[in-house]
Amino acid sequence: MLKNLIPKLAGVENSQPQRHNRKKLWTIPFIIAITVTAILAILSLFTGVYDIRGQADGMEMFFITRVPRTIALMLTGAAMAMAGLVMQLITQNRLVEPTTTGTMEWSGLGLLFVYLLFPAPTLVLRMTGAIIFSFVGTMIFFVFLRKVKLRSSLVVPIIGMMLGAVISAFSTFIGLVFQVTQNIESWFVGSFSPVQIGRYEYLWIIILVTILIFIFADRLTLAGLGEDVATSLGVNYNRIILIGTGLISLAVGVVAAVIGNLPFLGLIVPNIVSMFRGDDLRSNLPWVCVLGMATIIVCDILSRIIIMPFEIPVSMILGTVGAVVFIAILLRQRRSKRRLR
Structure with a gap:
């Protein structure tokens, strides 16, 4: 009798709620990823045209241009990849990122209005305008998604890109009317060639954004399960959505003001990470940051060596690679739906 009860009691004990075992971070693949980055x-x-070893002022130029550029690459890669990860989690859609929701276009509109109000705006003013407008634009997109029921996940990025196209056309019209288009021409083509000491330091704000996203990671993950589930688990859904949107806008606005438009980076990296590690924001965040850095560094190195001594804008390479990945994700989703049928 007692022998029969022991397994049952053990089964009862094992059925009690246990602490969730998170995936280990410091694994061999992650260490390899950090080493490669x-x-x-x-x-x-x-890498570059200027010979830092053969010129008298080589070391001075090294710390004026090369070091700031590499730091800017790493911070920007982490920022855009994180923004894509959070947006995909909040919208429950793999095809969403700042480029496919119109967030970057809203940032450009914010920069344009800053130039209209201030003829020679400082970098802080440009950042402020980009952050405010990207926040407003992202909130408009999220509100639209909540009000309209969509049958297909593919419709979400299509709507976002259509909204972005409308905002971009409006920005072009305003720029032509007030003759300020030339002031933001560099924004439309994201490039790291102008980066040097004194022109990238605000990107360090991204570290603060990363810390805040990590702090709110669990609540953002619950928000990604939907309003009903998040509310039933004690999460204030609307508040966490506002916090997530604010963090996204801060990261995108800083990047837009300092670097410019960088398409599809937030689409490529989070999808690759989620494919292998699932959707837990806290455990995926370090991976997304590291792979975002590696991706944009590779694209920037290619931009410097393909037609050396000239340089291709890194946004062109990112756009090409991102478009291929976007199509691949669409085809993958289509195949999975066919298998389910």
């Missing part, structure tokens, strides 16, 4: 950063430091 560090090697790419070193390559970036020594």
Whole structure:
């Protein structure tokens, strides 16, 4: 009798709620990823037309241009990849990121209005305008998604890109009417060539954004399960959505003001990470940051060596690679739906 009860009691004990075992971070693949990213950063430091080893002022130029550029690459890659990860989690859609929701276009509109109000705006003013407008634009997109029921996940990025196209056309019209288009021409083509000491330091704000996203990671993950589930688990859904949107807008606005438009980076990296690690924001965040850095460094190195001594804007390479990944994700989703049928 007692022998029969022991397994049952053990089964009862094992059925009690247990603490969730998170995936280990410091695994061999993650250490390899960090090592590869560090090697790419070193390559970036020594890639360029100017001969830093053969010129008298080589070391001075190294710290004025090469080091700031590499730091900017790493911070920007982490920021855009994180923004894509959070947006995909909140909208429950793999195809959403700042480019496919119109967030970047709203940032450009914010920059344009800053130039209209202030003829020679400082970088802080440009950042403020980009952050405010990107927040407003992202909230408009989220409100639209909540009000309209969509049958297909593919419709979500299509609507976002249509909204972005409308905002971009409006920005072009305003720029032509007030003759300020030339002031934001560099924004439309994201490039790291102008980065040097004194022109990238505000990107360090991204570290603060990363810390805040990590703090709110669990609540953002619950919000990604839907309003009903999040509310039943004690999460204030509307508040966490506002916080997530604010963090996204802060990261995108800083990048838009300092670097410019960088398409599809937030689409490529989070999808690759989620494909192998699932949808837990806290455990995926370090992976997304590291792979975002590696991706943009590779694209920037290619932009410097393809037609050396000239340079291709990194946004062109990102746009090409991102478009291919976007199509691949669509085809993958289509195949999975066919299998389910």
